[in-house]
Amino acid sequence: MKTQMATPTGPLAGTRDPGSDSLARTVQRRDFFKSLAAALGTPIVFSDRLPPSDFPAALAQEAARLVGVPDSKRQLTILSDRPLNAETPAHLLDDDITPNHLHFVRNNGHIPERAFRRDHTGWQLQIDGEIQRPRNWSLEALKREFEQQEAQITIECAGNGRAGYHPNVSGNQWTLGAVGCARYRGTRLADVLNASGTKDSAVYIGYYGEDPHLSRNPKRDSISRGVPIEKALDPHTLLAWEMNGQPLPAEHGFPLRLICPGWPGSTCGKWLRRIWVRARVHDGTKMTGSSYHVPKYPVAPGATVPNEDMEIITLMPVKSLITRPKTGITTAVDQPLKIRGKAWSGTGRVQRVDVTFDFGSTWQTTNLAEAPNRYAWQHWTVRLKFPKRGYYEVWARATDDQGRAQPMIVPGWNPKGYLNNAMHRVAVRAS
Numbered sequence: 169m170k171t172q173m174a175t176p177t178g179p180l181a182g183t184r185d186p187g188s189d190s191l192a193r194t195v196q197r198r199d200f201f202k203s204l205a206a207a208l209g210t211p212i213v214f215s216d217r218l219p220p221s222d223f224p225a226a227l228a229q230e231a232a233r234l235v236g237v238p239d240s241k242r243q244l245t246i247l248s249d250r251p252l253n254a255e256t257p258a259h260l261l262d263d264d265i266t267p268n269h270l271h272f273v274r275n276n277g278h279i280p281e282r283a284f285r286r287d288h289t290g291w292q293l294q295i296d297g298e299i300q301r302p303r304n305w306s307l308e309a310l311k312r313e314f315e316q317q318e319a320q321i322t323i324e325c326a327g328n329g330r331a332g333y334h335p336n337v338s339g340n341q342w343t344l345g346a347v348g349c350a351r352y353r354g355t356r357l358a359d360v361l362n363a364s365g366t367k368d369s370a371v372y373i374g375y376y377g378e379d380p381h382l383s384r385n386p387k388r389d390s391i392s393r394g395v396p397i398e399k400a401l402d403p404h405t406l407l408a409w410e411m412n413g414q415p416l417p418a419e420h421g422f423p424l425r426l427i428c429p430g431w432p433g434s435t436c437g438k439w440l441r442r443i444w445v446r447a448r449v450h451d452g453t454k455m456t457g458s459s460y461h462v463p464k465y466p467v468a469p470g471a472t473v474p475n476e477d478m479e480i481i482t483l484m485p486v487k488s489l490i491t492r493p494k495t496g497i498t499t500a501v502d503q504p505l506k507i508r509g510k511a512w513s514g515t516g517r518v519q520r521v522d523v524t525f526d527f528g529s530t531w532q533t534t535n536l537a538e539a540p541n542r543y544a545w546q547h548w549t550v551r552l553k554f555p556k557r558g559y560y561e562v563w564a565r566a567t568d569d570q571g572r573a574q575p576m577i578v579p580g581w582n583p584k585g586y587l588n589n590a591m592h593r594v595a596v597r598a599s
């Protein structure tokens with residue numbers, strides 16, 4: 169028997185630990201899925217027939233082992249396998265640069281065949297719409313004709329923390345780990361757009377990816393979002409072909425993706441095939457209705473909000489994670505314990521991070537490292553000494569360069585459960 173310590177209250181207090189199940193139960197489940205898979209035919213067929221929404225997370229994890237989850241992503245918590253959605257436990261986000269195998273994955277459709285084959289023969293990026301010189305670009309042309317850029321960029325899904333909202337909202341129940349910070353190499357979207365001659369009528373861009381819709385209906389897009397032309401022309405906005413020195417992995421958008429730093433992860437189109445420069449706000453799949461929209465004014469939990477009272481999310485809020493210690497550890501009283509983590513903001517810069525172990529009565533300032541470049545998350549450390557034995561909660565609060573700090577509790581409820589930047593909390597027992 170493993171003794172389990174109480175974790176802080178609130179649904180976001182700890183990270184789920186899929187490894188805490190007893191071996192016996194795991195084996196039982198595996199046998200169960202094997203026989204079920206055998207009864208239905210191939211494991212692939214099996215996965216296709218059970219809607220992911222009917223899948224408890226633990227079972228999804230098990231099923232994922234039998235079907236298409238890439239080996240590289242097995243340390244992540246699988247929320248669904250088709251489409252693949254997986255988040256990273258907080259203690260595995262301790263690296264300054266998130267390695268590819270630890271970066272969360274958020275897919276709306278299927279991963280395109282080409283990405284698995286890692287073959288960009290015949291692939292081209294089409295740029296059209298409100299531009300003077302519509303043209304298709306091969307990967308070689310992009311690499312050859314434009315100045316190359318490299319930067320560490322934090323990408324966070326706007327739905328990260330959704331599991332914390334009450335009443336519950338539908339969608340992937342992300343807890344803490346739909347965020348990562350990798351090093352990307354590519355070229356400025358602005359350079360490519362300027363080479364295409366952007367017209368005065370251009371107000372927005374919309375991206376299209378090669379990822380087939382879940383229904384496999386070629387007429388439907390999995391997702392097609394975008395950003396205002398000003399953000400597209402911002403020098404930090406990239407077309408990236410490399411992630412941590414490797415060609416983009418299959419799950420992360422091979423051969424080319426958009427990176428719109430500080431904006432919802434959903435603006436960072438993967439498996440790009442087209443960028444459409446528009447004379448109006450882009451109206452592709454998941455651009456309209458309540459998708460990636462929040463109410464224009466604060467609403468009561470559970471409220472119904474008419475679409476005309478919703479607005480598109482722009483900048484992501486300030487946020488932080490405690491990556492050491494893992495929640496639930498025991499430490500010696502009077503021995504300084506090293507606490508560390510990461511902090512980031514949609515503004516691209518964090519000013520300070522403070523921690524408390526007495527529910528916010530007193531705060532201690534942490535050592536916050538400079539970012540290697542704007543929009544990279546920042547590492548912070550602090551040593552805490554717990555004055556007497558007992559149960560503590562360590563909370564971390566980041567403040568960005570505009571003076572905005574993280575709320576202590578889950579912020580304004582919204583119908584789709586976006587932008588939860590409540591402080592992360594871990595439990596520590598001092599004995």
Ligand SMILES: Nc1nc2c(c(=O)[nH]1)N[C@H]1C(S)=C(S)[C@@H](COP(=O)(O)O)O[C@H]1N2
Nearest residue numbers: 272273274275276325377433434436437438
């Ligand atoms: N073509 C395409 N681009 C996409 C998506 C997708 O499903 N298809 N998901 C978006 C969402 S919602 C997020 S949060 C990020 C996730 O990027 P990652 O999987 O590399 O972490 O990709 C975005 N780009």
Ligand SMILES: [Mo]
Nearest residue numbers: 325326433434
């Ligand atoms: Mo997302």
